[in-house]
Amino acid sequence: MSKAKVIFDTDAGTDDAWALITLLRCEEKYNIELKAITVVSGNTNVKHGCQNILLILKTMNRLDIPVYAGAADSLLFHSYFKHGHYHGMDGLKDVFRPEEKPSLDLVQKKHAIEGLRALIEENPNEITIFAVGPLTNIALLYKMYPEISTKIKNLYIMGGNHQGIGNSSRTAEFNFHFDPESARIVLDESKCSVLILPWEPCLKACFATPHKEWRFKVLNSINNEIIEFMDKIEIDVQFRKSFCPCDAYLVCCFIFPKMIKKVSEFNVNIELSGEFTRGQMVLDHKLLMKPNATIIEEFDVEMFKKILLWVCGHEIDI
């Protein structure tokens, strides 16, 4: 059976790290081939993002996977963002010394957009892209090569919201709020199948169980380099109310489709010009237009926890 070919497009925050580690751990057993990682500005800038990804790959002994640098900023500049420093100055909580970080020379010379294009052209209708940061890279890819999305198999997006609940502004989720124009372009122009995991089911999962306690007690009851690495970069999660590995939820929904409990299909778009609603994902509740996306409304948190235990090395059946 042929492998599922995937590309991981990421802004290299801590939940991106969980997602990437999950992908790498599952590659062999679940017949996946991670073809490349493309980095985009968001949680941190694109240079730090590349470094963080290389650091994860080094930890996982997988520096063989090609890493490409992508868009250095959102399409439009907005005064309300100057790179989220939500995850520290370097997007990984600033816990690594410069000498611990792999050299940026390991980053591919080609631009991420050219890298994406080449891989898609070489593997037509075979590639699934995980877009777990702002959608700038995907939008630029579409604007440079308008027909390319006909050759993408699936686009899995973590971003947006379906009930107007925001985490970056009143009504907008971070990834879409950081670059609303790119989100608009991707939702308007994708000719491939698009699946979206919005913020609300993630939010519900984070608070459904004492998720944070589980993270540090149950998950940490084993010790290895994954736990050690994630403990370092999630040091502040101990002082917060929740543990929210959104990007990893999405990756698990792909590898273990049973984890998805409820989906709906809608025509969705992005508000660009609202005073309060810029960046909000807007659903065609009146059902006047053809659906362009499948929305994950609910997923199985207990199953996710089992997967993550296995990813971290616990002996457990998923």
Next chain:
Amino acid sequence: MSKAKVIFDTDAGTDDAWALITLLRCEEKYNIELKAITVVSGNTNVKHGCQNILLILKTMNRLDIPVYAGAADSLLFHSYFKHGHYHGMDGLKDVFRPEEKPSLDLVQKKHAIEGLRALIEENPNEITIFAVGPLTNIALLYKMYPEISTKIKNLYIMGGNHQGIGNSSRTAEFNFHFDPESARIVLDESKCSVLILPWEPCLKACFATPHKEWRFKVLNSINNEIIEFMDKIEIDVQFRKSFCPCDAYLVCCFIFPKMIKKVSEFNVNIELSGEFTRGQMVLDHKLLMKPNATIIEEFDVEMFKKILLWVCGHEIDI
């Protein structure tokens, strides 16, 4: 015990009719005094609205209640509305012959805004206003007399939404969408307590039970002038999927507070300038601002049905 003094501000559609009939039926038993009815443009124009209200009052033998004509249109003119004719040309399904309708001479000479002002000044901190149409009258009242809202006891609003689900556009509810600027003014400038019944819990109620079947089988198992009147103006409900007496839900939540199952407090505002989201109610999900409204998230549909049975003359304990 003193009576609860109320004013009914309405755009005179069929659910407004249910709400008004409920108020009139409950007045004596539940210690309510309906001081006046003010009419606003919305479901129909203000002239037809006045006529419809007079028709209901005539049916209920209550032409003693003063009726005032208010705003003839939303603050700003918008091409997408030219009076909703959702409830027929006259807002009551066009089922009455002209000669059946009471004369417009019965309408007060004073403008509704002056009528509201006088009643509030005469009964400071005693009046509850039900605003069950677009908020144009209330907004004009505030702009004419900026301190008046300090003398209103409660403002009960049917309108807006709290999860971005629209019935008039993708993301906006009719009453707020018809005049977003007025909704903004009222939410920004009310100095009295504000309670909002948004669209989502109404939507849920309408589909929770086979509401429409209940309307025509159970509710209609008695015969009197209320049933006869409402059957006339709800003739088309028989051919629709749901029965949605939103304005009556709100009135019942006031008279029978136990009917309210879940509320939340939020700072809410109205989006004015979005391409898709104009008229959407926006909640401060990040909890950065002081709440300015209480939102009814859920109410007891079974209790509502009992109330409506009693209102229609069934012998039943509420």
Next chain:
Amino acid sequence: MSKAKVIFDTDAGTDDAWALITLLRCEEKYNIELKAITVVSGNTNVKHGCQNILLILKTMNRLDIPVYAGAADSLLFHSYFKHGHYHGMDGLKDVFRPEEKPSLDLVQKKHAIEGLRALIEENPNEITIFAVGPLTNIALLYKMYPEISTKIKNLYIMGGNHQGIGNSSRTAEFNFHFDPESARIVLDESKCSVLILPWEPCLKACFATPHKEWRFKVLNSINNEIIEFMDKIEIDVQFRKSFCPCDAYLVCCFIFPKMIKKVSEFNVNIELSGEFTRGQMVLDHKLLMKPNATIIEEFDVEMFKKILLWVCGHEIDI
């Protein structure tokens, strides 16, 4: 010959003072009857505005003219304005002691909107309104009484711009920028003739000649109570580059139509939602719609100077 009946709707700044003094001085000789003054929020708040107007009337011995208080704020509240204090806290440079100011008891009890309505109804098709502040009063009048503008003879507006040159923001003039929604309502719904003096010809006039020097040398070469009063409230003009009595330009264009050098007719509207352009007057340059306003593009500054000399008591032929 019957007199021209006028109402002066004002936000009571220093150029409003020049305009009002000009009107009062010209009343007899040029067959004008000032029926009332209505005050609106803008350069200062409405309470200070009323006081300032009473002060001018007292100086001119004309406390017989009725003064009405109007809208206390723009339709929508905007964070970027909290009453322009461009003309001092009281709109007249704070140069008068409280005891010098006439009592607010002299203000009419009726709201300005009701006052305007009554005067227009009593003098149908005879009244010219000068609107030389934000258009809130006129907008509220139209929304309360939709048919009233059919009975106004002329509406003369100082406000807006026709080449995108702003004085309050990049592209908006103060009077329109202070309350764009009211400007929209007035331009959309006026059924009477509308004449607009926008900012650009005023700007040009202010810099066409060493206007400021003329103000303090030539105009001040006579001494009387007008000069004394205006010197007090224009004390800071001495330190500025220009002298810009915009509202008086408009009044003179009415009394001396020859002063108008160039007009054009356009369909004009107001931008409400632009990031940069909120409040900008927008002309239908593609000429797709019927004109709704006459725009004064150029006027004779030399003639204006002669008029002002005469107004101030110089013996000069206009």
Next chain:
Amino acid sequence: MSKAKVIFDTDAGTDDAWALITLLRCEEKYNIELKAITVVSGNTNVKHGCQNILLILKTMNRLDIPVYAGAADSLLFHSYFKHGHYHGMDGLKDVFRPEEKPSLDLVQKKHAIEGLRALIEENPNEITIFAVGPLTNIALLYKMYPEISTKIKNLYIMGGNHQGIGNSSRTAEFNFHFDPESARIVLDESKCSVLILPWEPCLKACFATPHKEWRFKVLNSINNEIIEFMDKIEIDVQFRKSFCPCDAYLVCCFIFPKMIKKVSEFNVNIELSGEFTRGQMVLDHKLLMKPNATIIEEFDVEMFKKILLWVCGHEIDI
């Protein structure tokens, strides 16, 4: 003396043709080197645009100049545009038979953005770009390679407006209106010198003299392949009121700087979200920000006419 290296970024309409022919005719005498032509969507789609450019190059015997295909559409899709067909379906009035048109195989294989990047990197601080169509190519170049504009010598833009006069909407000029987001990006992020020829001085030039009569009488009093070619594609100009070779005005302002009569420096930006003003160029009239562009306010039409006569082969001193 070294040659001025230029790139011509064009949407291949008829005024683009005049501009390109002028550049080619002036190359040798005025020491210019046209390095490449990049085509963008606008007056016609990018495929027709390339074909049109090849046709001009064939006519001028200059198929040696590399032609690159660029962006196929504006960044965001807007319902009000589906490629301007102002200049016919193929942007050149549909007057050439398919067999007359050179093969698209002559178009470079590299994307225009990669072509632009390579040429700029190879000639740092030496290249002047003429952007005479929508700014999509330049915007994509900046977003792909954020530092590239530090190596551009000059950016000459035909587009936008400085007095709010529109030709594509009430207040917007076609090139900026077709892709306002790209115009925003270019004006926000250019680190090189930017010169803009807006619509208003062009409009004035077109009507300053009986320009159209001059075009067909004086200019056509000679006969050669340039006149023959331009007559074909400007066949409809005969039936219009004006002759408006805007893009050629800009190119001439570059080659003959004396043609420029008045410039001003402003901080300029683009309105994106206005109801009426989307795409309008907005000047910082309050002079609060550092200028980012030089605007040509007026140029010498008589000098332009001499230049065009010479370009067309008339014996005349410029």
